[in-house]
Amino acid sequence: MKQVKKLNVFEKYLTIWVALCIVGGIGLGKLAPGVAESLDAMAIYVNGAPVVSIPIAIALFFMMYPIMVKIDFAEVVRAGKSPRPVLLTLVVNWAIKPFTMLAIATLFLGYLFRDLIPGTEIVKDGSEVELWRSYISGAILLGIAPCTAMVLMWGYLARGNQGHTLVMVAINSLTMLVLYGLLGGWLLGINQMPVPWEALLLSIGIYVALPLVAGYFSRRWIIQAKGTAWFESRFLHVLTPVSIIALLATLVLLFSFKGETIIGNPLTILWIAVPLFIQTVLIFAITYAAAKLLKFSYADAAPSAMIGASNHFEVAIATATMLFGLSSGAALATVVGVLIEVPVMLMLVKVCLKTEAWFPAAAS
Numbered sequence: 001m002k003q004v005k006k007l008n009v010f011e012k013y014l015t016i017w018v019a020l021c022i023v024g025g026i027g028l029g030k031l032a033p034g035v036a037e038s039l040d041a042m043a044i045y046v047n048g049a050p051v052v053s054i055p056i057a058i059a060l061f062f063m064m065y066p067i068m069v070k071i072d073f074a075e076v077v078r079a080g081k082s083p084r085p086v087l088l089t090l091v092v093n094w095a096i097k098p099f100t101m102l103a104i105a106t107l108f109l110g111y112l113f114r115d116l117i118p119g120t121e122i123v124k125d126g127s128e129v130e131l132w133r134s135y136i137s138g139a140i141l142l143g144i145a146p147c148t149a150m151v152l153m154w155g156y157l158a159r160g161n162q163g164h165t166l167v168m169v170a171i172n173s174l175t176m177l178v179l180y181g182l183l184g185g186w187l188l189g190i191n192q193m194p195v196p197w198e199a200l201l202l203s204i205g206i207y208v209a210l211p212l213v214a215g216y217f218s219r220r221w222i223i224q225a226k227g228t229a230w231f232e233s234r235f236l237h238v239l240t241p242v243s244i245i246a247l248l249a250t251l252v253l254l255f256s257f258k259g260e261t262i263i264g265n266p267l268t269i270l271w272i273a274v275p276l277f278i279q280t281v282l283i284f285a286i287t288y289a290a291a292k293l294l295k296f297s298y299a300d301a302a303p304s305a306m307i308g309a310s311n312h313f314e315v316a317i318a319t320a321t322m323l324f325g326l327s328s329g330a331a332l333a334t335v336v337g338v339l340i341e342v343p344v345m346l347m348l349v350k351v352c353l354k355t356e357a358w359f360p361a362a363a364s
Helices: 014-031 033-040 054-069 074-081 083-112 131-143 150-157 162-190 197-226 228-264 268-293 298-309 313-324 329-354
Strands: 043-046 049-053 120-122 128-130
Touching: 014 033, 014 228, 014 329, 054 197, 054 228, 054 313, 083 131, 083 162, 083 268, 083 298, 120 131, 128 131, 131 162, 131 268, 131 313, 131 329, 150 162, 150 298, 150 329, 162 197, 162 298, 162 313, 197 228, 197 313, 228 313, 228 329, 268 298, 268 329, 298 329, 313 329
Parallel strands: none
Antiparallel strands: 043 049, 120 128
8 A cells, every 4th residue: 555655735734724714714705705605595495494505515414425435345345354443443433432532622612712702693494592502513524523534644754553543444434324314313403403404414415425436436437447556656646636626616605605703703613623623633542542452552541532533524524514505603613623623633643653662563
């Protein structure tokens, strides 16, 4: 398996690009408020209600496809030779992480910071909800969306087992087809948010299943026609920035709607970022400690912890946008997840490298 050599300019400075998109989106909302609304009005309607914004759907497809086309599903079969790291990652991602996210987000946004987050909003189905509750919903959608393509880079930088990382990208993508909707609907219900099941299932189909199928078949066809070397050195090289560019374009639209909220309460980003940061560090610590107790090699322990800590923010943004709208607090919370992801994960990479001696060098 050919490893990623380095972060490209889009990935290395993702936090800076996101910050620029925040400024650009707020400026767009102020100077040309009708632009984003006109684009969002181009939608697919279900039962008379706009469910899928066509421009956003196109942008989000191009966010997801480059991630899915990198998945080599043959690696899933090879994972059977060392199932313990895979099982640990699955347990953390689906049995621990969603519930710690709900608990931490509720503690901070629903209690400690609640008086600092005043106001309500109208979500897509016409319901009026408190802003703090909407922010918790965005955090929930992040917490149940494990592992992005970026984790391949975190694993590489930490000198981890890239085969294991790739396996978990594939397995999580498949697992999300079932568990994302079930867990998402349940936890959003616990948070007393309206759960539009039809839209939730449609979002999984559009933003997970469709790019997954497109990535699988196009990968096969391209490798058969051009070979693996051409696919990895030429096709992926051109395609890699596409996902980030599509993400940034989506963020400009998101913040063109949220500009007034941010200007009126600029600390909103901080209030949301605090529980997301704590959750990321906590899940990393739990997984890393469990890997040590289970006597994993460092090469398996590092990516296991990285996969648990990172979020599939593309799916979270897509789902929040589809369920609650571009202007929703839930969508804003998922964007804050993007904002803190890169610096926090780079910090955790350094933690791994400094603690490599804690683990045996040979595979367990």
